[in-house]
Amino acid sequence: MKTLAGYLKASWQTELRQIELPETPPPGEVLLRVEACGICGTDLSAAVKAEKWQPFGHEIAGVIEKVGEGLGHLSPGQKVVLETSSFCGHCAMCRNGRVNLCNKAPQFWGRPAMGFSEHMVAPGCCVVPYEGLSAEVASLAEPAGVAYxxxxxxxxxxxxxxxxxxxxxxxxxxxxxxxxxxxxxxxxxxxxxxxxxxxxxxxxxxxxxxxxxxxxxxxxxxxxxxxxxxxxxxxxxxxxxxxxxxxxxxxxxxxxxxxxxxxxxxxxxxxxxxxxxxSFASPALYFPIVLDLLRANVIPGDLIISHRFSLKDLAEAMHLNRDRKEEAVKVVMRNP
Ligand SMILES: [Zn+2]
Ligand SMILES: [Zn+2]
Incomplete structure (x- = not known):
């Protein structure tokens, strides 16, 4: 299937590419329709530093469209957010109870479509289902997890x-x-x-x-x-x-x-x-607790999100963070 995916390069250049994704996700992975993705400080520093074009967007909320083999706990139609990295559950660190020090699980970084896209494929291990929040507010789970x-x-x-x-x-x-x-x-x-x-x-x-x-x-x-x-x-x-x-x-x-x-x-x-x-929130933990805090409005998502934009306006949204930063808190993409 074809999808539009956002790419970034210094200095402050963005483009939307038409790329090809598999119709069926590989075993252990899911195909998502991206509903929302926030612009992060990491994206802004890549906009200044990245020498090569790279896909970007990692504060992601979406809906599962297809589930690859071996992920019986997930199903199409589920609303989910994605951990930016996960723990593997198998290595010595994990088995010694230090999952916060494991970086061996598969990730979606560097995939041809990341968060600023219409669709993307992601490893099942980083998928966290949620309910009862708008996709924009749910996309705050990633930076809220960093704060936590x-x-x-x-x-x-x-x-x-x-x-x-x-x-x-x-x-x-x-x-x-x-x-x-x-x-x-x-x-x-x-x-x-x-x-x-x-x-x-x-x-x-x-x-x-x-x-x-x-x-x-x-x-x-x-x-x-x-x-x-x-x-x-x-x-x-x-x-x-x-x-x-x-x-x-x-x-x-x-x-x-x-x-x-x-x-x-x-x-x-x-x-x-x-x-x-x-503090370096990799692997990204604590999504369930911050989703609860967002749902309970302890972290009021609508106070944090200052701007919403659609994927086609990605360049403009990045430039807002460059030129009129004082007007913005968190800028979030919303796919229709
Ligand atoms: Zn981030
Ligand atoms: Zn591990």
Missing amino acids: DMVKTANVAFGDRVALIGPGPIGLMAIPILLRGGAREVVCLGRSRNKLRLEVAQKLGAKIRIVEGSPAGEKDLQRQFEHVLVTAPVGTIPSALGLLAYGGELTYIGIGTEAGPISFDANEFHFRKLQLRA
């Missing part, structure tokens, strides 16, 4: 104070998870150009602080937080460490276009018993 992984990695305890640097969709979706998990307060730091996102942070229950320079300039916030979560460029980490109270923990997530070495005072790190952690 970050909060789990940070291991925030009841009564902790949390500073969150970077009010992007992942940071924003972390706010209700943190507050429901017992954080005493969440202070969200962001630039004035991110006014819209900071307003969303406030609606989600965070206190907000506009910071144009480095967090080091915010004298009253120094050494005030048990946790600092950084979803901003990696260069923020050294000054963000100053926000940590004695024994505090900084958790970082991000693929920066400006990633590179950072340096900070190791004596201060040592004598103040600070901790530094990375």
Whole structure:
């Protein structure tokens, strides 16, 4: 069968290609009709860096059209979201109960059609059925799972104070998870150009602080937080460490276009018993719980989604993220 699939290349070029997919998915895989797919920061960094044309889109909700052999638990017509990667269930890591460290399961990355397409084929292991949500909101399960992984990695305890640097969709979706998990307060730091996102942070229950320079300039916030979560460029980490109270923990997530070495005072790190952690939601876990949080409106999907577009307007939607970022929170494609 033929399908339209979105491809991306630096700098900010996109095209829709007519590609061929099998009529019947291979064993262990499903053929989906894609209903919704969100644009992610990863796509924006690929738009800047990708030297070759590549298919893209990984925050996917769709409907199963055909099921390959060996997937008796799935059936045509089911609404599903896709884990961006899964655990295999067979390797030593999996069998030792450390499924979060397994990257051996098949994935859909690099397939000729990914999320910005009409149809795609995906491994059955990454398919998670859902009900009771619009496809657009369901497509938030992937970034919400990333936010959930970050909060789990940070291991925030009841009564902790949390500073969150970077009010992007992942940071924003972390706010209700943190507050429901017992954080005493969440202070969200962001630039004035991110006014819209900071307003969303406030609606989600965070206190907000506009910071144009480095967090080091915010004298009253120094050494005030048990946790600092950084979803901003990696260069923020050294000054963000100053926000940590004695024994505090900084958790970082991000693929920066400006990633590179950072340096900070190791004596201060040592004598103040600070901790530094990375969250990387691969394999993508926790979809059932974040789908519940979206359904219960604990994570209000309609507050996170600022723009909807159709596949034919993919280029325009990408350019919105480049040129008018301050007007956008999460931009989601909806296929008719
Ligand atoms: Zn993503
Ligand atoms: Zn495994």
